[in-house]
Amino acid sequence: DIQMTQSPSSLSASVGDRVTITCRASQTISNSLNWYQQKPGKAPKVLIYAASTLQSGVPSRFSGSGSGTDFTLTISSLQPEDFATYYCQQTYSTPRTFGQGTKVEIK
Amino acid sequence: EVQLVESGGGLVKPGGSLRLSCAASGFTFSSYIMNWVRQAPGKGLEWLSSISSSSSYIYYADSVKGRFTISRDNAGNSLYLQMNSLRAEDTAVYYCARDRSAYNYMDIWGKGTTVTVSS
Numbered sequence: 001d002i003q004m005t006q007s008p009s010s011l012s013a014s015v016g017d018r019v020t021i022t023c024r025a026s027q028t029i030s031n032s033l034n035w036y037q038q039k040p041g042k043a044p045k046v047l048i049y050a051a052s053t054l055q056s057g058v059p060s061r062f063s064g065s066g067s068g069t070d071f072t073l074t075i076s077s078l079q080p081e082d083f084a085t086y087y088c089q090q091t092y093s094t095p096r097t098f099g100q101g102t103k104v105e106i107k
Numbered sequence: 108e109v110q111l112v113e114s115g116g117g118l119v120k121p122g123g124s125l126r127l128s129c130a131a132s133g134f135t136f137s138s139y140i141m142n143w144v145r146q147a148p149g150k151g152l153e154w155l156s157s158i159s160s161s162s163s164y165i166y167y168a169d170s171v172k173g174r175f176t177i178s179r180d181n182a183g184n185s186l187y188l189q190m191n192s193l194r195a196e197d198t199a200v201y202y203c204a205r206d207r208s209a210y211n212y213m214d215i216w217g218k219g220t221t222v223t224v225s226s
Contacts, residue, residue: 043204045216055212087151087152101152
């Protein structure tokens, strides 16, 4: 199985900050990497698919990059509604494993 | 409106069974791969199973293989998860999610149904 490791597990940031979350795969996954945002008590929502494609309706302050084993989700200017937990997921092979999540909290 | 609504969760004793349902509306259900994903209390997301549009291809996570069975009824626009031999560690919120198969991401999710396994 492909293991997905996110870092950091949590971070504190202020509104307006630039935030970067990293996801590393245990083996190459090409660009088969998606990013999801989840708020407490809610279902996840896709932000980025195929490593760098912004899902329709998602603000442009979110961006994704990477290929192979190392991937990054960047929020260029953190907004109050962005405080949430973020998950990466590989879809290169089954099982389609998720990272452990990164909780973004208010500083 | 494109929508997925899960049902069938509840309290069940260890070793028991439960069948979850996911009702789809607002899109051509028979054209999409569908998934089940769960989240244990305070934990992260865990992909459980996928089923192709015609049920020809089915995949499971090792944690549920042999105990859970995914199925679908395209005529009735419904997805199912039959869960047998339930364990305490199966306690979670269970989500169904639609798959955009060109890129294999889950773009539509239900609100989830809660399964609690406890004596």
